[in-house]
Amino acid sequence: MVTTIDAKAPATAARAAAIVAEYLRGPIEALDETAVLLGEELAASPHIGALSSQRLDTLVEPHALRLLGLTDAHIYGAGFIAAIELLTDERNHLSWWQGEDARKLLLAAQSVNKALIDYSELEWFRVPMETGRGHVAGPYVDYLCSDEYTITVAAPVHIAGRFVGVAGLDLLIDSVERQLLPKLAELGDKVTLVNSVGRVVISTDPRHATGDAVRGGSLADLPRTACEGVALEIIAE
């Protein structure tokens, strides 16, 4: 047993990990449920053989709005991203609602052509597609939807075992910081939340900036405590 580590740290890390897991449990469970419902509704749709983006939007909208109405964690955006060959009229379609007024996301014409961006290589789409399981992606700069620094909770949608797209919801790191940081700060010790590649999500220690990598820094060699149900970890100092 290494005795140089403060004996309080493991207990603090466990409590912090529980706080993070609890914060994300609501959105993750709601999204998993939505992904199942979407799969069932899509399978039951008489148009499934020739689905247009408009019909898909009609089907997805009530689910997206319900997710946006969740209150325990502030949800910025929600919706469904169809697999590339699902729709008859568009190659890349984002059925997505976001913002305080829950507006439908259109192509943002002022920036590069988002319709041409191949999202099948983006983490929030790729991981659920490849693993068949839900995933918490980021934090990353979401230049497709929110245009902000974002965490995306994503879950694959299947029809009879066939992957047809990804249901997702966005949490802005700005909101995560406002909602989660005070709770972590109450623990008293310095606590840093990092993702699976060692990127700082938030930290009660102002020296660790969101977005920074822990490699090469003072946190690099400290033990990490997993948060249940998500690929996020706590480092307590």
Place this chain on the structure above:
Amino acid sequence: MHPPDSTDASQRSAAVDSDAARFRDAARPGRLQGALFQSIGDAGRAELVERRLASAITGGHLRAGERLPSENDLARTFGVAPTTVRESLLALRTQGLVVTRRGRNGGSFVADSADPVAHARTALAATSRLALRDMGAHYAAITAACVRLAARRAVASEVQLIRARLIRLEPTDLAQWRSALDDVQVELVSLSQSARLTREQMRLQAEISPLLRLIDAVEDSRVLERQLLLAVVDAVESGDAQAAVDATERMVDSVIDALIELQISGR
């Protein structure tokens, strides 16, 4: 206003001058304040929407034949009244950039005749060399700031995904080339983890990218640009911020040089 300078009075006069300067500085609004209160122009909202859509079409970001979102959706997105959108669509029809079809599958579409390359050629001919260099300086500054941060923050596996995409690109596929390169470039700068810098870079990218389609016509320049971008990717992966900045500046210098050569040759 100032008394004529003389040897005996020079010291006293200098003190008075600096007091006066201090007073002037306090009374004068700061430079930033001046920028804040610049004219916002008297263009109507319909004209602003029209300009936004026109630049998306002439820039090739909305392609010939592509359906525009519905008037109501556009109105919500731009935060204007549907009648304002209708007015701007009317103007775009008059310019020949948009056609409207009636009926069940009706709506507004980008006109088949809308040709981004022709627009880019006209735009390049009408742009001064000074403006091109300045655009390059702005683009290089923002992109360099992004890759500097990315070199510090990115994880090797993220950069390797980007490199794999860049290598997979076929320089013979002219149609997809520029948008694929834009895509890779945006993905790379987003590794900065800065939303503000990424947004700014994308805005500049959208501005410069239509012009860059003109230099894409030559396969050698496509190969060269990929090589230069790969050097940036390599530097980011190895975590070498200064090398990433240098490689970015080489890349931007190269494409701006190519644009200026193209302008001179008038092709």
